[in-house]
Amino acid sequence: MNILTLVRQVPDAEARVKVSGSAVDLEGATLVIDGMDEYGVEEALRLREGGANVESITALAIGPKRNEDALRTALAMGVDRAIHVETDEKLDAVALSRVVAQIAQAENATLILVGGQEADWDSQALGAATAERLGWPQLTWTNELKVEGDTISGRHDVDDGNESFSAPLPAVVTTQQGLNEPRYPTLPNIMKAKRKELRKDSLDTYGAANTVRVVNAEIQTRARMNRVIDGKDPQAAAEQLLDLLRNEAKVLA
Amino acid sequence: MKLIVAEHAGGKLTKATLEMVAAAQNAGGEGPVTLLVLGQNVAAVANEAAQYAEQVLVGDSAALAAYNPEVWAAAAAQIAQEGEASLVLIGGSRSGREYAPRVAVKLDAPYLEDATSLSVNGSTVQAQRYTYLARVTETVEASAPTVTVTVKPGSFAPAAPAAAAGEQYDVELELPAARTQVTGRSVEKTSRVALTEADVIVTGGRGVGSPDNFATYVEGLADRIGAGVGATRAVVDAGWRPYAEQVGQTGKTVQPKAYIALGVSGAVQHLSGMGKSKFIVAINKDAEAPIFKVADYGIVGDVNQIVPALIEAAKK
Ligand SMILES: Cc1cc2nc3c(=O)[nH]c(=O)nc-3n(C[C@H](O)[C@H](O)[C@H](O)COP(=O)(O)OP(=O)(O)OC[C@H]3O[C@@H](n4cnc5c(N)ncnc54)[C@H](O)[C@@H]3O)c2cc1C
Numbered sequence: 001m002n003i004l005t006l007v008r009q010v011p012d013a014e015a016r017v018k019v020s021g022s023a024v025d026l027e028g029a030t031l032v033i034d035g036m037d038e039y040g041v042e043e044a045l046r047l048r049e050g051g052a053n054v055e056s057i058t059a060l061a062i063g064p065k066r067n068e069d070a071l072r073t074a075l076a077m078g079v080d081r082a083i084h085v086e087t088d089e090k091l092d093a094v095a096l097s098r099v100v101a102q103i104a105q106a107e108n109a110t111l112i113l114v115g116g117q118e119a120d121w122d123s124q125a126l127g128a129a130t131a132e133r134l135g136w137p138q139l140t141w142t143n144e145l146k147v148e149g150d151t152i153s154g155r156h157d158v159d160d161g162n163e164s165f166s167a168p169l170p171a172v173v174t175t176q177q178g179l180n181e182p183r184y185p186t187l188p189n190i191m192k193a194k195r196k197e198l199r200k201d202s203l204d205t206y207g208a209a210n211t212v213r214v215v216n217a218e219i220q221t222r223a224r225m226n227r228v229i230d231g232k233d234p235q236a237a238a239e240q241l242l243d244l245l246r247n248e249a250k251v252l253a
Numbered sequence: 254m255k256l257i258v259a260e261h262a263g264g265k266l267t268k269a270t271l272e273m274v275a276a277a278q279n280a281g282g283e284g285p286v287t288l289l290v291l292g293q294n295v296a297a298v299a300n301e302a303a304q305y306a307e308q309v310l311v312g313d314s315a316a317l318a319a320y321n322p323e324v325w326a327a328a329a330a331q332i333a334q335e336g337e338a339s340l341v342l343i344g345g346s347r348s349g350r351e352y353a354p355r356v357a358v359k360l361d362a363p364y365l366e367d368a369t370s371l372s373v374n375g376s377t378v379q380a381q382r383y384t385y386l387a388r389v390t391e392t393v394e395a396s397a398p399t400v401t402v403t404v405k406p407g408s409f410a411p412a413a414p415a416a417a418a419g420e421q422y423d424v425e426l427e428l429p430a431a432r433t434q435v436t437g438r439s440v441e442k443t444s445r446v447a448l449t450e451a452d453v454i455v456t457g458g459r460g461v462g463s464p465d466n467f468a469t470y471v472e473g474l475a476d477r478i479g480a481g482v483g484a485t486r487a488v489v490d491a492g493w494r495p496y497a498e499q500v501g502q503t504g505k506t507v508q509p510k511a512y513i514a515l516g517v518s519g520a521v522q523h524l525s526g527m528g529k530s531k532f533i534v535a536i537n538k539d540a541e542a543p544i545f546k547v548a549d550y551g552i553v554g555d556v557n558q559i560v561p562a563l564i565e566a567a568k569k
């Protein structure tokens with residue numbers, strides 16, 4: 001089995017986000033590998049370590065130069081090699097899936113792992129769009145995964161709870177918190193990763209054109225009253241809060 | 254036509270579906286608002302749908318008894334193609350956002366995800382959406398004969414029934430066999446008002462202390478004031494509460510009139526699911542907890558002391 005695991009370099013969840021003009025500005029933001037993608041990298045490594053027949057694990061990033069760092073992180077965690085389709089164009093998920101599908105075919109991938117939701121664009125679409133292009137099934141929001149022969153099984157979250165599933169490979173699986181605890185790259189592995197292959201591709205080869213334009217971005221701020229009551233006298237504090245909710249905010253009867 | 258794939262549960266359309274109808278009615282653009290009802294034995298749902306849409310297309314078959322992303326995508330794409338839909342609206346639920354990209358690829362149509370607003374101008378569709386853990390609002394647009402959109406629940410006021418009932422038509426669907434087998438299911442039911450529909454929500458975090466305390470304080474207060482119950486991921490992961498109650502990036506997005514957070518620290522992933530609430534109330538023993546930064550009202554104190562006093566005071 002060849003596994004393709006998708007990674008992206010995004011602002012840290014705690015990083016302050018700025019908007020300059022009509023677009024988000026990442027200048028000065030702390031960037032990290034997307035946490036949701038890290039679960040995918042870790043899961044690929046665990047499948048191999050757990051005895052599944054994994055021939056290769058390739059990390060793939062499509063996007064600007066900063067994604068090289070996410071690929072380096074994945075290499076240091078233990079993936080075999082990396083591919084970077086470098087472009088400054090912001091591609092939407094439907095366009096990106098064209099690139100991922102072509103690379104999956106070229107690499108003979110049978111399992112693609114994608115983060116369940118992007119930390120920056122909040123998109124959940126790439127896994128499903130890629131699965132459709134390849135004609136594969138997909139499992140989203142997975143928190144348990146097993147591979148036996150040509151079958152994957154596990155558990156994933158759905159609208160009103162969770163389901164156990166089984167599906168034939170090849171397949172796309174989207175990952176999330178709870179699937180595993182991603183490892184930290186050790187220093188020797190970081191050193192070793194420097195010698196691993198990181199192939200650069202040009203977007204031109206893949207014929208993917210963006211279909212969604214971002215025409216504006218704004219920071220949403222909502223002024224909050226920040227009226228904080230000291231709770232030393234619980235009864236007085238409780239009564240004061242109820243009074244505010246009933247008579248000032250008028251949200252309780 | 255403007256095609257909407259209806260979401261329904263327990264033989265009724267969901268509120269999110271009526272919100273999509275309103276979104277389609279008010280977006281502009283050409284063609285009748287059309288609801289596609291998929292499922293097995295869905296005549297009642299189709300009748301209800303006819304009160305809201307100009308046309309109702311009904312795909313009623315055993316193959317549609319249970320949701321599957323590939324099957325739903327095939328059905329929606331086939332109808333969109335046959336009806337030359339300019340817009341395909343799909344619910345911004347977990348399942349909707351799972352199969353909508355497949356529809357977009359099948360139709361070679363741009364996909365606007367999780368829209369909170371929608372407007373059509375000729376063949377250009379514009380929408381807003383939240384990004385960066387709901388801290389940024391982006392305006393996105395796409396120009397194409399067909400545009401696929403998922404609509405974020407809670408973003409539009411639900412449509413009211415129309416004066417005249419719409420026409421119903423049965424449709425023949427060519428559906429693929431479902432390849433994913435569901436081998437087990439754990440559904441989490443609550444007797445309280447659904448989180449995404451509640452006017453007031455009481456949410457408990459790890460600071461509540463234990464599952465028993467959660468029942469006493471969080472559920473106790475919620476029941477006293479007629480609120481829905483929410484939980485943080487920390488509490489769900491600890492097994493205290495069902496996932497259905499989780500609010501945040503990987504749980505539900507809610508926008509109630511009042512959101513009351515008990516023993517919740519206010520992590521960005523939690524804030525992204527409730528930060529748009531009208532009023533936010535925090536009770537936390539740590540005055541430096543980030544939740545106070547977004548709170549309108551707060552009490553710095555121990556939930557063990559404050560909440561019983563609140564429940565008592567709310568009796569008056
Ligand atoms: C969790 C959170 C996220 C926010 N994200 C953004 C954002 O991305 N862009 C933006 O312009 N405004 C953001 N805001 C609003 C912002 O913090 C301020 O309200 C606003 O920018 C005015 O700045 P200030 O100098 O008055 O407050 P500051 O003193 O700068 O901030 C007030 C407090 O908010 C918290 N905070 C600020 N930014 C963040 C952040 N990105 N992530 C986590 N905590 C933060 C910090 O704990 C800080 O102590 C966020 C607020 C919160 C609570």
Ligand SMILES: Cc1cc2nc3c(=O)[nH]c(=O)nc-3n(C[C@H](O)[C@H](O)[C@H](O)COP(=O)(O)OP(=O)(O)OC[C@H]3O[C@@H](n4cnc5c(N)ncnc54)[C@H](O)[C@@H]3O)c2cc1C
Nearest residue numbers: 458459460485486487501502503504516518523538555556
């Ligand atoms: C990819 C990803 C996705 C995530 N998605 C979500 C999500 O959807 N929803 C979500 O909620 N989280 C999510 N998280 C987790 C999130 O980062 C936080 O870990 C979580 O929200 C913390 O939950 P908490 O506030 O209950 O617990 P804590 O952070 O432990 O906070 C407990 C709070 O209770 C207070 N406290 C303690 N004792 C008392 C007392 N006796 N009285 C009053 N106050 C008290 C403490 O001061 C503290 O502020 C996600 C994380 C990641 C990495």
